[in-house]
Amino acid sequence: MLPTIDWDDGEVVMIDQRKLPSKEVYVRCRTAKDVARAIRTMVIRGAPAIGVAAAMGVALDVRRSRATGTTQLATEFYRTCDLLAATRPTAVNLFWAIERMKRVFAGGMRVGRSTAELQALIDAEAVRLHDEDVANCRAIGRHGAGVVPAEARVLTHCNAGALATGRYGSALGVIRAAVEAGKRVAVYADETRPFLQGARLTAWELVRDGIDTTVITDGMAGSLMRAGMVDVVVVGADRIAANGDVANKIGTYTVAVLAREHGVPFYVAAPLSTIDLSTPDGSGIPIEERDAKEMTYMGASQLVPEGAAVWNPAFDVTPASFVAGIITERGICRPPFAESLKHVCDGNQ
Numbered sequence: 001m002l003p004t005i006d007w008d009d010g011e012v013v014m015i016d017q018r019k020l021p022s023k024e025v026y027v028r029c030r031t032a033k034d035v036a037r038a039i040r041t042m043v044i045r046g047a048p049a050i051g052v053a054a055a056m057g058v059a060l061d062v063r064r065s066r067a068t069g070t071t072q073l074a075t076e077f078y079r080t081c082d083l084l085a086a087t088r089p090t091a092v093n094l095f096w097a098i099e100r101m102k103r104v105f106a107g108g109m110r111v112g113r114s115t116a117e118l119q120a121l122i123d124a125e126a127v128r129l130h131d132e133d134v135a136n137c138r139a140i141g142r143h144g145a146g147v148v149p150a151e152a153r154v155l156t157h158c159n160a161g162a163l164a165t166g167r168y169g170s171a172l173g174v175i176r177a178a179v180e181a182g183k184r185v186a187v188y189a190d191e192t193r194p195f196l197q198g199a200r201l202t203a204w205e206l207v208r209d210g211i212d213t214t215v216i217t218d219g220m221a222g223s224l225m226r227a228g229m230v231d232v233v234v235v236g237a238d239r240i241a242a243n244g245d246v247a248n249k250i251g252t253y254t255v256a257v258l259a260r261e262h263g264v265p266f267y268v269a270a271p272l273s274t275i276d277l278s279t280p281d282g283s284g285i286p287i288e289e290r291d292a293k294e295m296t297y298m299g300a301s302q303l304v305p306e307g308a309a310v311w312n313p314a315f316d317v318t319p320a321s322f323v324a325g326i327i328t329e330r331g332i333c334r335p336p337f338a339e340s341l342k343h344v345c346d347g348n349q
């Protein structure tokens with residue numbers, strides 16, 4: 001399976017997700033600044049993937065540092081962390097990954113590690129975080145496959161696949177695991193305006209896997225469910241509040257409301273690094289607003305006339321009451337989420 005992001009010859013290499021599905025081109029990052037630009041411009045996107053990218057960006061700069069002592073290295077290290085933390089506000093995985101790198105660095109400083117030892121510590125932690133994310137996705141898949149009926153039509157929104165994670169995917173990890181378990185799965189992928197992660201990325205991943213995939217416009221999900229054509233919905237997440245409210249790609253809330261209206265179970269698949277117990281409920285989740293040009297233009301084609309206002313929030317919040325279960329690497333959390341999320345996170349944050 002194609003790596004979303006990897007090390008190559010001391011640089012961080014990532015597939016340019018803006019160019020898929022028509023072109024498979026790679027972006028090479030030599031500095032954390034390059035990685036920050038890649039996250040901000042969505043060369044790489046997806047909550048777990050940007051957490052992995054940030055950790056690798058920190059390691060890049062620490063590796064390249066010419067600091068003559070640990071104090072200077074520390075100054076550079078925290079400046080790099082701040083640079084990466086400023087890229088996108090909603091996916092808590094970004095901040096979780098940076099805080100994890102800070103804990104490792106501070107631990108090394110506390111015991112008097114040398115500059116070279118600190119560099120090795122940070123390097124190793126970035127690799128560990130990446131490998132863990134892939135293992136977590138496979139565990140999410142194993143736990144989640146059980147919510148997929150033996151013959152199922154699964155609707156998903158945006159891209160919560162290998163391209164949004166270290167590899168394998170969260171929501172798409174559930175779909176992959178169900179197929180690997182021998183279930184007959186057909187996927188309906190919301191195209192997911194305006195960035196089209198569903199049409200461009202989810203469909204690209206699943207077609208490569210040979211999984212039956214139909215792309216629909218976001219506006220078609222309701223008619224599909226009303227026609228009884230959807231057995232289960234599985235989506236990813238960018239931040240899950242302590243009460244189980246879920247921030248995910250804009251349009252997810254609409255899908256959740258439609259699913260409730262039509263009696264379709266609505267599941268969220270996400271690693272524990274997406275759960276933010278410090279945010280009590282969805283009202284506290286910062287929602288990124290992106291450049292209007294993502295809506296007003298499709299490539300060079302203008303879609304919206306000058307003079308029309310545009311509102312472009314990249315995420316919305318689905319209340320916990322719409323969610324049948326949150327599939328994590330440690331199992332499926334069921335309502336009441338305030339208890340089940342705390343329990344599943346205990347000892348893990």
Ligand SMILES: CSC[C@H]1O[C@H](OP(=O)(O)O)[C@H](O)[C@@H]1O
Nearest residue numbers: 045046047158160164236248249
């Ligand atoms: C596996 S989390 C993927 C999550 O991230 C996406 O947002 P973006 O493409 O803007 O980074 C979307 O919300 C997906 O569900």
